[in-house]
Amino acid sequence: MAGSISNLYRSVETLDETYVRSATTKAALLAPPAGAYNQQAGGKLLQLPEPASMELFRCNKYAECVYLSKARGARCRNCDQQMNTRMVLDDGDSSGASAGGAGDAAAPALADTGFVKGVVTYTVMDDLKVAPMSTISGITLLNTFGVTDIGSLQEKTVQLGYDEGLKILKSSLQSKTVLTDVFLVKK
Numbered sequence: 001m002a003g004s005i006s007n008l009y010r011s012v013e014t015l016d017e018t019y020v021r022s023a024t025t026k027a028a029l030l031a032p033p034a035g036a037y038n039q040q041a042g043g044k045l046l047q048l049p050e051p052a053s054m055e056l057f058r059c060n061k062y063a064e065c066v067y068l069s070k071a072r073g074a075r076c077r078n079c080d081q082q083m084n085t086r087m088v089l090d091d092g093d094s095s096g097a098s099a100g101g102a103g104d105a106a107a108p109a110l111a112d113t114g115f116v117k118g119v120v121t122y123t124v125m126d127d128l129k130v131a132p133m134s135t136i137s138g139i140t141l142l143n144t145f146g147v148t149d150i151g152s153l154q155e156k157t158v159q160l161g162y163d164e165g166l167k168i169l170k171s172s173l174q175s176k177t178v179l180t181d182v183f184l185v186k187k
Helices: 005-013 023-030 102-111 135-144 162-172 178-183
Strands: 053-059 082-090 122-124 130-132
Touching: 005 023, 005 130, 122 135, 162 178
Parallel strands: none
Antiparallel strands: 053 082, 122 130
16 A cells, blocks of 8 residues: 555554454454444544534524524624523433533443443554554563654644645555655655
């Protein structure tokens, strides 16, 4: 395979069974069915939690106004008034969990979904090699790269959204330095 995508595949392939929920889940990662549907993962290839509720706004002038906005203060298309009256779109869950506690209530349910067991921190290298992170693996990594002065290391926090995901996918098919290509500005 071109680029770094083969490293990602091999990383999952060699991932110890201690970290993967089951052999079936590992197989689903290595050979996903066409499209985003995956029976093993409950219908979604990626098990990302859906927001429990969404805050919406409507205008104050007309109670029968049908327009809503995600942004407070937007102008109503019907009467041109500011939309400042808060409304909440509920996800339809009948559990009675409030929006404030929905994350807490959803946590046990989400713990039983996805592909990996428990809460594990992973290291993703520039060439998309993935491995569980531990103190020993961190020290080995520093030795591998010849880092003698820990003070010379820099931490970079990045936002990963849809656009970045597409850039990572494109770069993973073409490059061995995927994360550098996507997240570090070239000088």
